[in-house]
Amino acid sequence: MSTRIFGSGIKRREDPRLITGKAKYTDDIYLPGTLHMVIVRSPYAHARIRGIDTSAAKSAPGVVAVFTGADVTLNNVPCAWLIPNSDLKTVPHPPLAKDTVRYVGDGVALVIAENRYQAQDAAELIQVDYEPLPAVVNPEEATKDGAPQLHADAPNNIAFRWVASSGDEGVEQAFAEADVVVQERIVQQRLLPTAMEPRAALAQWNSATEEMTVWVTSQNPHIHRFVLGVITGLPEHRLRVIAPEVGGGFGSKIPTYPDEALTAWAAMKLNRPVKWTETRSENYQATIHGRDHVEYVEIAAKNDGTVTGIRGLVYAAMGAYLSTAAPGIPTILHGLMYSGAYTIPNIRCESIGVFTNTTPTDAYRGAGRPEATFLVERLMDKLAHKLNMDPVELRRKNLIPPFENGHQVAIGLTYDSGNYEAALQKALDMIGYSNFRQEQVQARQQGRYLGIGVTTYSEICGLGPSQVAGAIGFQGGLWESTIVRVSPTGKVQAMIGASPHGQGEETTFAQIISDELGIPVQDIEIVHGDTNNTPMGWGTYGSRTTPVAGAALVLATRKIKEKARAMAAHLLEAAVEDIDFEDGKFFVKGSPDKFKTIQDATLMATLAWDLPPGMEPGMEASQFYDPPNFVYPFGTHIAIVEVDPETGGVQLKRYVAVDDCGPQINPVIVEGQIHGGIVQGIGQALYEGAVYDENGQLLTGTMMDYAMPRADLFPKFELDQTVTPSPHHPIGVKGIGETGTIASTPTVYNAVIDALRPFGIEQIEMPLTPPRVWGAIQMAQGGA
Amino acid sequence: MKVSITVNGTVYERDVEPRMLLVHFLREELGLTGTNIGCDTSQCGACTVHLDGRSIKSCTCLAVQADGREVTTIEGLATNGQLHPMQEAFWEKHGLQCGYCTPGMIMASVALVKNNPNPTEEEIRHGLEGNLCRCTGYQNIVLAVKTAAEKM
Numbered sequence: 001m002s003t004r005i006f007g008s009g010i011k012r013r014e015d016p017r018l019i020t021g022k023a024k025y026t027d028d029i030y031l032p033g034t035l036h037m038v039i040v041r042s043p044y045a046h047a048r049i050r051g052i053d054t055s056a057a058k059s060a061p062g063v064v065a066v067f068t069g070a071d072v073t074l075n076n077v078p079c080a081w082l083i084p085n086s087d088l089k090t091v092p093h094p095p096l097a098k099d100t101v102r103y104v105g106d107g108v109a110l111v112i113a114e115n116r117y118q119a120q121d122a123a124e125l126i127q128v129d130y131e132p133l134p135a136v137v138n139p140e141e142a143t144k145d146g147a148p149q150l151h152a153d154a155p156n157n158i159a160f161r162w163v164a165s166s167g168d169e170g171v172e173q174a175f176a177e178a179d180v181v182v183q184e185r186i187v188q189q190r191l192l193p194t195a196m197e198p199r200a201a202l203a204q205w206n207s208a209t210e211e212m213t214v215w216v217t218s219q220n221p222h223i224h225r226f227v228l229g230v231i232t233g234l235p236e237h238r239l240r241v242i243a244p245e246v247g248g249g250f251g252s253k254i255p256t257y258p259d260e261a262l263t264a265w266a267a268m269k270l271n272r273p274v275k276w277t278e279t280r281s282e283n284y285q286a287t288i289h290g291r292d293h294v295e296y297v298e299i300a301a302k303n304d305g306t307v308t309g310i311r312g313l314v315y316a317a318m319g320a321y322l323s324t325a326a327p328g329i330p331t332i333l334h335g336l337m338y339s340g341a342y343t344i345p346n347i348r349c350e351s352i353g354v355f356t357n358t359t360p361t362d363a364y365r366g367a368g369r370p371e372a373t374f375l376v377e378r379l380m381d382k383l384a385h386k387l388n389m390d391p392v393e394l395r396r397k398n399l400i401p402p403f404e405n406g407h408q409v410a411i412g413l414t415y416d417s418g419n420y421e422a423a424l425q426k427a428l429d430m431i432g433y434s435n436f437r438q439e440q441v442q443a444r445q446q447g448r449y450l451g452i453g454v455t456t457y458s459e460i461c462g463l464g465p466s467q468v469a470g471a472i473g474f475q476g477g478l479w480e481s482t483i484v485r486v487s488p489t490g491k492v493q494a495m496i497g498a499s500p501h502g503q504g505e506e507t508t509f510a511q512i513i514s515d516e517l518g519i520p521v522q523d524i525e526i527v528h529g530d531t532n533n534t535p536m537g538w539g540t541y542g543s544r545t546t547p548v549a550g551a552a553l554v555l556a557t558r559k560i561k562e563k564a565r566a567m568a569a570h571l572l573e574a575a576v577e578d579i580d581f582e583d584g585k586f587f588v589k590g591s592p593d594k595f596k597t598i599q600d601a602t603l604m605a606t607l608a609w610d611l612p613p614g615m616e617p618g619m620e621a622s623q624f625y626d627p628p629n630f631v632y633p634f635g636t637h638i639a640i641v642e643v644d645p646e647t648g649g650v651q652l653k654r655y656v657a658v659d660d661c662g663p664q665i666n667p668v669i670v671e672g673q674i675h676g677g678i679v680q681g682i683g684q685a686l687y688e689g690a691v692y693d694e695n696g697q698l699l700t701g702t703m704m705d706y707a708m709p710r711a712d713l714f715p716k717f718e719l720d721q722t723v724t725p726s727p728h729h730p731i732g733v734k735g736i737g738e739t740g741t742i743a744s745t746p747t748v749y750n751a752v753i754d755a756l757r758p759f760g761i762e763q764i765e766m767p768l769t770p771p772r773v774w775g776a777i778q779m780a781q782g783g784a
Numbered sequence: 785m786k787v788s789i790t791v792n793g794t795v796y797e798r799d800v801e802p803r804m805l806l807v808h809f810l811r812e813e814l815g816l817t818g819t820n821i822g823c824d825t826s827q828c829g830a831c832t833v834h835l836d837g838r839s840i841k842s843c844t845c846l847a848v849q850a851d852g853r854e855v856t857t858i859e860g861l862a863t864n865g866q867l868h869p870m871q872e873a874f875w876e877k878h879g880l881q882c883g884y885c886t887p888g889m890i891m892a893s894v895a896l897v898k899n900n901p902n903p904t905e906e907e908i909r910h911g912l913e914g915n916l917c918r919c920t921g922y923q924n925i926v927l928a929v930k931t932a933a934e935k936m
Contacts, residue, residue, distance in 0.1 A: 016875070019858075025820070196885045196919075247882045248919055668878045672920060711909040712910045714923070
């Protein structure tokens with residue numbers, strides 16, 4: 001048997017077009033006669049629009065049209081995650097503001113011109129008469145009486161109030177009877193997703209066929225079509241959405257924004273192709289942000305370290321309107337993860353969604369789970385310190401014991417499989433934990449401040465059973481589908497509804513098919529991104545593409561294999577049950593020399609000259625797959641840092657990650673996902689933060705001000721794995737797209753606090769920039 | 785203004801607005817869309833090309849400044865259908881995911897190795913400070929540059 005393609009780190013099949021500049025991202029597509037659209041955006045966080053003078057812009061060179069909110073005939077932009085039992089206020093979100101703007105970046109007018117320079121010039125000529133109103137940017141402050149109100153039907157700016165609880169009585173009792181309770185107020189700072197490709201849309205209207213084609217930077221073209229149909233009123237069978245090459249998303253290209261609907265509307269109105277491409281500054285104002293919580297959290301335990309309860313009150317900023325999935329992020333994807341990797345009998349999360357005069361928030365890599373993991377891991381470290389226990393020992397004491405087929409946690413979820421202790425031990429061995437503790441003591445004697453942070457995490461991904469989606473108010477399904485088509489000569493096209501945009505499924509999915517069918521990878525093509533030639537699917541996010549779409553692919557491929565087996569049996573004049581299959585060849589058991597290849601079987605099935613009775617011609621299979629449960633990858637991350645007390649600078653010295661996503665289809669791609677995730681999570685711990693001033697001006701409005709992680713800030717990460725298959729997935733795999741981000745923020749944060757232990761510092765607000773760390777040291781030493 | 789710019793070995797003569805950025809000239813006048821735009825403040829490096837052999841950010845250069853000079857873009861890096869060793873190494877070492885920063889990253893890396901044929905890991909990381917990637921965490925990019933440097 002040849003080396004198995006499954007599990008092999010083959011080179012990516014996406015790369016030749018990407019390393020030569022031949023890839024086509026949305027803005028790279030030029031249609032003859034394309035007009036360029038600029039969206040004029042509000043410079044005020046909150047203001048009444050008294051009037052808009054477009055006359056100068058309309059007569060500027062090259063301008064074809066100028067539109068304001070009064071001209072636009074589109075439906076409001078809907079929210080698609082209507083969490084139940086929460087009194088959710090689905091406030092109207094017009095595609096262009098009509099009378100009131102509610103954040104800096106809210107769209108007020110469209111300028112469409114022959115080229116982008118002319119459109120930008122004319123946009124400068126639009127005169128909007130604003131009457132500024134008081135603004136509020138902090139989600140906790142916004143709920144207080146007297147705070148500026150964003151929406152008439154959302155008193156105190158409260159968008160929803162959601163509770164998940166294992167039983168309030170038990171939770172109360174756990175805290176009342178605890179030997180020790182540790183609390184923290186955590187500010188999960190606002191982050192800018194910053195996919196390297198800004199968003200863009202190109203729309204083409206065919207007035208004769210009444211067909212609309214929209215190329216858009218999307219993680220989920222089928223959802224985009226669904227929602228764009230709602231906003232534009234166009235019927236779905238005449239609405240084609242194409243996500244061409246997409247340059248990263250991290251959640252920010254899940255939502256359907258006003259912008260692509262406006263682009264489509266303008267193309268229809270003007271009967272010419274219209275393109276809109278945001279600038280980076282515009283991206284920072286008008287593309288969703290992530291996180292932005294103020295949390296009050298606490299943990300209850302016995303003196304021996306047994307955790308008995310955890311609870312939190314979360315003020316989660318929604319921004320000015322509800323983005324597509326926003327209400328689900330600080331609730332379902334957050335509160336249900338409070339158990340982490342631990343046995344915690346009593347759990348409660350109350351989450352208050354709050355409108356603020358800021359850019360709407362939504363899913364950003366990890367989406368609710370990084371916030372949950374951060375607070376759990378923060379509280380574990382703080383509790384360990386309070387109990388004078390080693391933080392690793394405290395974790396070990398509370399870890400859920402190994403399980404292979406389902407473990408229900410108190411908050412109600414059933415984790416699929418896990419062996420948390422094994423991953424922890426492996427990571428501890430890699431870093432040399434006990435040696436480090438000695439080294440730390442010696443270093444402190446020399447005036448050097450080393451610290452270590454350990455995170456044992458479990459996370460929920462592979463979203464998810466559709467029945468659950470319905471129960472939690474998600475306005476869609478969460479299944480995936482595929483069509484696998486084998487051509488007469490044995491080449492494979494697999495059409496998938498999910499929409500990879502950097503994750504490499506054109507490679508890993510080809511590996512899955514190749515592994516199942518014995519057809520070489522180079523003969524397999526994965527087709528995705530175009531609603532006209534792919535079957536329905538709900539998209540690429542929540543680390544669900546491989547767990548869900550991958551499962552559909554496995555099952556469809558097995559249908560192909562069984563049909564080919566029947567065809568081969570017919571050709572070999574043998575009974576189907578006597579046919580073995582290996583390396584792409586069917587043969588009668590015991591006679592491997594007399595065989596029919598899968599290509600032979602496919603050709604004969606396609607020619608259909610002599611089919612077995614009852615067999616349909618062709619070699620094609622389709623499969624819908626709705627997973628029975630989520631998947632729960634897990635692992636341990638450990639960081640060692642050194643803090644310079646003179647400058648407050650944090651140097652990351654080592655970073656070890658042991659992750660378990662079940663069997664790995666392509667370990668090189670898995671590692672890449674983890675590397676990127678780690679850096680994104682550390683970005684939150686040490687560097688990144690979107691800052692608004694009290695008037696709602698985004699101070700970090702360009703890449704000059706927003707601290708994106710750079711290559712020189714990181715050591716080489718040390719990675720390893722354990723392999724615990726998911727019991728319910730056909731090939732046992734779990735998602736790996738978000739684990740790095742989920743684990744690395746608390747790991748590095750806790751390492752810094754550990755380093756600062758001699759100063760008695762227990763908390764510093766993220767990001768842990770040198771001024772903040774230095775300031776904390778000064779404060780602790782009784783300075784300014 | 786009339787300009788004559790050699791791009792990937794071909795001379796192009798065009799009449800452009802004085803304010804036109806080189807990156808827009810490449811993308812919109814010549815259709816060379818391999819050079820990407822990732823920011824508007826010269827931070828991200830996605831638009832990195834070579835001007836007379838030196839790496840520059842083409843969003844921070846006017847087309848007229850390139851008049852009479854030679855530009856190499858990602859489309860011009862491979863020769864006679866053979867990938868440049870840097871392109872090979874990015875592919876081999878999984879130095880890219882979504883690919884958007886990649887053309888600029890590769891062009892910057894080629895210039896880096898040209899100036900420093902045997903860079904250490906630290907020198908590579910320092911040298912690529914001006915090129916941002918949100919996907920890879922940089923580790924495999926550094927590995928790719930190191931690998932390519934050994935072959936160049």
